[in-house]
Amino acid sequence: MPVLWLFILVLALGLIGFVLGRARALKDAQGDIRLLHSLPSYYGSNVLLATLIPGFAVLVLWLIVQPMVIHGQVAGMIPERGLTDYGSLNLAMSDVRRVADGLDIAVEQGALSAEQARDIRTEFTDIRGRLGEVGVALGSNVQPYVLQAAQTYRTMNATGHWLMTGAVLAAAIAGFAVAFLRTGKDLRARNSVERVILMLLLSAASIAILTTVGIVLSLIFNTIEFFKLYPATDFFFGTTWAPSFGGGSELGILPLFWGTFYVSLIALVVAVPIGLFAAVYLSEYAGPKVRAIAKPLLEVLAGIPTIVYGLFALLTVGPLLMSVFGDGGLGWMQGGRSVMTAGLVMGVMLIPFVSSLSDDIINAVPQAMRDGSLGLGATKSETVKQVVLPAALPGIVGAILLAASRAIGETMIVVLGAGAAAKLNMNPFEAMTTVTTRIVSQLTGDADFSSPEALVAFALGMTLFVITLGLNIVALVIVRKYREQYD
Known part of the structure; x- marks a missing residue:
């Protein structure tokens, strides 16, 4: 059956x-x-x-x-x-x-x-x-x-x-x-049913926790196997990324992380101001009719597949930047694939993550705080700047953190928009690569999973996990520090 x-x-x-x-x-x-x-x-x-x-x-x-x-x-x-x-x-x-x-x-x-x-x-x-x-x-x-x-x-x-x-x-x-x-x-049927439902809820929570534990343990064990085959000092401090399944690989992580954070930084520079300003406008200035139209249209960006953003970067943004910064313009850009191309498109993708969450957080600020500020003679802009935004700051930090995590983990936009060159360079108009794209490339093809060239993907994932965990902890400390002023 x-x-x-x-x-x-x-x-x-x-x-x-x-x-x-x-x-x-x-x-x-x-x-x-x-x-x-x-x-x-x-x-x-x-x-x-x-x-x-x-x-x-x-x-x-x-x-x-x-x-x-x-x-x-x-x-x-x-x-x-x-x-x-x-x-x-x-x-x-x-x-x-x-x-x-x-x-x-x-x-x-x-x-x-x-x-x-x-x-x-x-x-x-x-x-x-x-x-x-x-x-x-x-x-x-x-x-x-x-x-x-x-x-x-x-x-x-x-x-x-x-x-x-x-x-x-x-x-x-x-x-x-x-x-x-x-x-x-x-x-006592009610007692039995509620007991069963409690166990089901506990099981659902346990599955989520055990899944996380399983992912972490998988990363840890394979990372340990990698460091048995490749020196940790060369991995963390190496400045060359040149995997070779024939032997003699150089697996320095610094170029990959530099590309990851460079692309993410440009994306956040684009997404955070635009998204935050859009959230302030929608929550504090826009009328009901404008808000009912603008917010759904803005959130449509979150539903577009990342491969579409990647094609947009490759076919539209890259050639556009080339026309301005390439050989026909300032001469800074050698090809359509660059950190700037991927960062700009990724920033557009992240706008709804920042704006939608920030809008909900700003709307959650008690109206009494706005009324009190306006009653004391503050203008609308002063109320937003000195009352609403400080009160909503912990949530806004969380929204920015979510956008940063999304940027760090993005793959398709980087593959199509930033290229695959692993190098340390300050020029945002040159091609670079990120950790996530290298993880994908190392685990595709006829990879021997007992070789360092394949196991390095787990070491990259574990390192990225530890760094993002550290960012979360720092953000949590900041959130708690500011929240104490309004409790």
């Missing part, structure tokens, strides 16, 4: 449990709601949750464990010859899954029967040609061991799905039966 239909079936069983559980509680109370410990809906919700939670828990657990078990079993069928590393095994398993999916498609379209898909052999059939007839393209001829592994994969996958269906339905029905039989007018 497909997973979607299994999900719908368990959900339907839970809804039936809600109706029957509510009816059973009312029947036990002879229809008098005053005899119930809890409201009728709590009895139904108790059966609903008792059905859904075990069923969905088994479903999620099965979907996580089954691929791992099947992968381990099928991987053992791949001969060791020709497998040089873990990446080679992954490529072989990718071929196995592709052939298995092709056999499934061939059976669905009637090109092969289920028995033929199970018993077909490469010695007697052109597997690549047969699968090509049903629209499955394979890069090379199918090896016998790949076909056998794919057939085993299909068999185990089908068996696993049937077992999963039985286990999920059994867990859901068991939860339904236990909760339904316990339902009565004296059952």
